[in-house]
Amino acid sequence: MTDSAFPKLRSRAWFDNSENIDMTALYLERYLNFGLSLKELRSGKPVIGIAQTGSDLSPCNRHHLVLAERIREGIREAGGIALEFPVHPIQETGKRPTAGLDRNLAYLGLVELLYGYPIDGVVLTTGCDKTTPACLMAAATVNIPAIALSVGPMLNGWHRGERTGSGTIVWKAREMLAAGEIDDEGFIKLVSSSAPSTGYCNTMGTATTMNSLAEALGMMLPGSAAIPAPYRDRQEAAYHTGKRIVEMVAEDLKPSDILTREAFLNAIVVNSAIGGSTNAPIHLNAIARHIGVSLDIADWQEHGHDVPLLVNLQPAGEYLGEDYYRAGGVPAVVAQLISRGLITESALTVNGKTIGENCRTAEIEDEAVIRPFDRPLSEASGFLVLRGNLFDAAIMKTSVIGEEFRGRYLSNPQDPNAFEGPVVVFDGPEDYHARIDDPALGITEHSLLVMRGAGPIGYPGAAEVVNMRPPAYLIRAGIHALPCIGDGRQSGTSASPSILNAAPEAAAMGGLALLRTGDRVRIDLGRCTAEMLVPPEELAARRAALEAEGGYPYPAAQTPWQQIQRTLVGQLDTGAILEGSEQFQRIAQTQGLPRDNH
Numbered sequence: 125m126t127d128s129a130f131p132k133l134r135s136r137a138w139f140d141n142s143e144n145i146d147m148t149a150l151y152l153e154r155y156l157n158f159g160l161s162l163k164e165l166r167s168g169k170p171v172i173g174i175a176q177t178g179s180d181l182s183p184c185n186r187h188h189l190v191l192a193e194r195i196r197e198g199i200r201e202a203g204g205i206a207l208e209f210p211v212h213p214i215q216e217t218g219k220r221p222t223a224g225l226d227r228n229l230a231y232l233g234l235v236e237l238l239y240g241y242p243i244d245g246v247v248l249t250t251g252c253d254k255t256t257p258a259c260l261m262a263a264a265t266v267n268i269p270a271i272a273l274s275v276g277p278m279l280n281g282w283h284r285g286e287r288t289g290s291g292t293i294v295w296k297a298r299e300m301l302a303a304g305e306i307d308d309e310g311f312i313k314l315v316s317s318s319a320p321s322t323g324y325c326n327t328m329g330t331a332t333t334m335n336s337l338a339e340a341l342g343m344m345l346p347g348s349a350a351i352p353a354p355y356r357d358r359q360e361a362a363y364h365t366g367k368r369i370v371e372m373v374a375e376d377l378k379p380s381d382i383l384t385r386e387a388f389l390n391a392i393v394v395n396s397a398i399g400g401s402t403n404a405p406i407h408l409n410a411i412a413r414h415i416g417v418s419l420d421i422a423d424w425q426e427h428g429h430d431v432p433l434l435v436n437l438q439p440a441g442e443y444l445g446e447d448y449y450r451a452g453g454v455p456a457v458v459a460q461l462i463s464r465g466l467i468t469e470s471a472l473t474v475n476g477k478t479i480g481e482n483c484r485t486a487e488i489e490d491e492a493v494i495r496p497f498d499r500p501l502s503e504a505s506g507f508l509v510l511r512g513n514l515f516d517a518a519i520m521k522t523s524v525i526g527e528e529f530r531g532r533y534l535s536n537p538q539d540p541n542a543f544e545g546p547v548v549v550f551d552g553p554e555d556y557h558a559r560i561d562d563p564a565l566g567i568t569e570h571s572l573l574v575m576r577g578a579g580p581i582g583y584p585g586a587a588e589v590v591n592m593r594p595p596a597y598l599i600r601a602g603i604h605a606l607p608c609i610g611d612g613r614q615s616g617t618s619a620s621p622s623i624l625n626a627a628p629e630a631a632a633m634g635g636l637a638l639l640r641t642g643d644r645v646r647i648d649l650g651r652c653t654a655e656m657l658v659p660p661e662e663l664a665a666r667r668a669a670l671e672a673e674g675g676y677p678y679p680a681a682q683t684p685w686q687q688i689q690r691t692l693v694g695q696l697d698t699g700a701i702l703e704g705s706e707q708f709q710r711i712a713q714t715q716g717l718p719r720d721n722h
């Protein structure tokens with residue numbers, strides 16, 4: 125690509141501004157100090173950022189340190205200058221109290237970098253759960269040409285001839301440990317078998333979900349989301365991604381051209397077909413708010429619920445990431461959905477073509493892993509959005525409601541969609557771990573488990589702690605899942621039928637704050653309701669008493685960011701963004717350039 129192919133580049137205001145030579149010299153000299161030449165910086169080539177999310181702190185994304193070399197080669201070959209810089213690391217399994225705190229922090233940092241430095245376009249190196257939405261939220265806010273590159277899942281895990289999938293095996297192994305089927309060493313060995321290589325969760329956890337949805341949104345090269353991290357194809361995708369971002373700058377193809385409401389609705393449909401994570405609505409709603417597209421939690425049920433489950437990956441199914449890629453990945457799934465008119469084909473994607481052009485003819489390579497539309501794993505497999513006096517909104521992933529659960533809770537011929545029972549309430553995971561096996565709680569197969577104090581304000585950060593196994597004595601009796609309800613999140617790798625992301629949370633005095641162990645709760649999946657069967661006057665009295673005590677109690681903030689986020693964060697149904705931040709939209713176009721620094 126010739127240098128004249130590029131439109132007015134924002135990096136020129138730093139490196140090539142004859143009207144402000146005082147500052148141009150200052151901006152140039154430090155970017156020369158590691159070997160870039162004046163000719164390169166002043167020849168009209170676009171400066172492409174590589175937003176690096178990989179580090180030793182974030183093993184899931186660490187392979188991006190290697191992939192960045194191939195991204196650079198693509199950028200250079202297409203006529204751009206690459207500048208790589210770090211993004212605040214996020215590792216879902218490493219960060220305490222929860223990586224839920226870090227998405228908005230990484231978002232804020234990345235907005236400042238993309239806006240405040242001489243960057244004309246950016247490669248977003250996505251991967252572990254929240255790195256993907258953090259990057260896409262920032263790209264939406266700044267609105268310079270942006271393309272995502274997934275780091276890819278780990279290779280399949282194996283143990284004694286069986287696939288062991290990230291996260292999913294942890295929840296299973298916890299049950300086995302509780303039931304005395306394995307010891308501590310066996311527990312660690314079994315769990316570690318699921319992590320055989322570099323990359324993120326090999327299950328349809330939040331990472332594979334969010335990268336699949338980034339591709340479905342049009343923000344990633346078609347066919348690239350599912351490539352396992354160590355495969356050579358992944359390196360090749362990095363090179364093509366680097367090349368393509370330079371062309372995107374020449375075409376001025378921006379996130380706002382791609383992230384339309386149609387693109388979000390396409391992603392909701394894809395999420396149901398892949399059996400995606402319950403974290404997806406939080407993150408997609410957040411991205412939509414930052415690009416200024418109207419997307420409501422109700423859209424997830426309206427557009428997603430009736431879509432069948434096509435991808436046979438754990439936790440809803442059997443297979444893992446290598447199989448998903450081999451079977452055709454996102455394009456094969458989208459082609460099936462297109463065949464039934466469920467995808468708006470005209471939605472534009474980063475390669476300059478529409479999703480219809482990219483995917484229409486993609487074939488399934490292995491029907492055991494990706495099912496054709498007329499032979500799904502299950503019908504109507506998207507999320508339900510439940511409401512009632514327990515919360516204004518919470519979601520339930522129906523694709524993980526298995527036969528055991530259905531038979532126990534959803535088999536009353538008079539009322540096949542509803543169940544009710546007494547609740548056992550836990551205030552945070554410490555309370556749950558300490559008491560779950562206590563026979564005095566009297567948990568039976570009719571009980572519902574509730575976890576509260578786990579939301580964006582209460583935890584703080586909304587932790588993946590609404591993952592509650594039944595007590596060991598029930599597991600030994602063959603009861604593997606009790607209905608769980610909570611104001612926190614759940615790992616995307618969990619197959620536990622749960623009602624999650626309840627908003628408002630207990631810490632914001634949502635209905636969950638008023639619930640007491642022993643109360644009965646009724647869940648009606650037909651009417652989409654979740655109700656405490658407690659008289660309204662009793663609930664009003666409980667609310668007044670709790671308010672008099674200062675509200676639902678939660679621990680003090682331990683760090684400055686915990687405190688800041690707590691005061692600004694919204695609830696999970698509306699994306700848990702920093703409220704007010706969505707007013708700053710498309711700032712590369714609406715805010716002009718930032719002022720000079722000297």
Ligand SMILES: CC(C)(O)[C@@H](O)C(=O)O
Pocket residue numbers: 216217253290291325328329330331401403588614615616617
């Ligand atoms: C497995 C984890 C860490 O819980 C997460 O990656 C998810 O899938 O939600």
